[in-house]
Amino acid sequence: MPANKPVEIWFQDEARIGQKNGVVRQWARRGTRPRQPADQRYENAYLFGAICPARGTGAALALPDANTEAMQLHIDEISRRVAPGAQAVLLMDRAGWHTTSMLDMPANITPIFLPSKSPELNPVENIWQYMRANWLSNRVFETYDAIIEAACEAWNKLIALPDTIKSIGMRDWAHVGRCK
Numbered sequence: 001m002p003a004n005k006p007v008e009i010w011f012q013d014e015a016r017i018g019q020k021n022g023v024v025r026q027w028a029r030r031g032t033r034p035r036q037p038a039d040q041r042y043e044n045a046y047l048f049g050a051i052c053p054a055r056g057t058g059a060a061l062a063l064p065d066a067n068t069e070a071m072q073l074h075i076d077e078i079s080r081r082v083a084p085g086a087q088a089v090l091l092m093d094r095a096g097w098h099t100t101s102m103l104d105m106p107a108n109i110t111p112i113f114l115p116s117k118s119p120e121l122n123p124v125e126n127i128w129q130y131m132r133a134n135w136l137s138n139r140v141f142e143t144y145d146a147i148i149e150a151a152c153e154a155w156n157k158l159i160a161l162p163d164t165i166k167s168i169g170m171r172d173w174a175h176v177g178r179c180k
Helices: 068-081 124-136 144-159 162-169
Strands: 007-018 044-052 057-063 087-092 109-113
Touching: 007 068, 007 124, 007 144, 044 068, 044 124, 044 144, 044 162, 057 068, 057 144, 057 162, 068 087, 068 109, 124 144, 124 162, 144 162
Parallel strands: 007 087, 087 109
Antiparallel strands: 007 044, 044 057
16 A cells, blocks of 8 residues: 555445345334335346445446446446545455456555455445435336436435435444544
């Protein structure tokens, strides 16, 4: 990692969004069973997302597949969102498309892989939970384009809430000794 550069900590993950969305709790009058839409189709897309909690910002792409090519596009997008002159430390899980030597890592990103089977260490998992609870669950998407539109709309709503990104994403263990 280059010396004398500001360091940004970024977290990355991807989520499948589609016609087989989950249902979430909703308020209803006691003794009633609220209706929740359900879809039996299987069309879906992947939302590749990364957040920098300290800055309250992020970078995302909605893509048809989760693979090395998609990951390269996402890493390039993150690289463009890193503050000018800063170095990003990108924490992510060990999915095959994250760890492959076929990725061309930009000079302003240093990857760090989280331990296997530890999603609780990645705050983007909580971002997905927040987005589903607020904007993506209990919906039926008629087409693939509708899925992409909903994913992008939900991400843009999230990015408009930097304090929410900070609140959900900050992890003391990742920012020890750094100004918050």
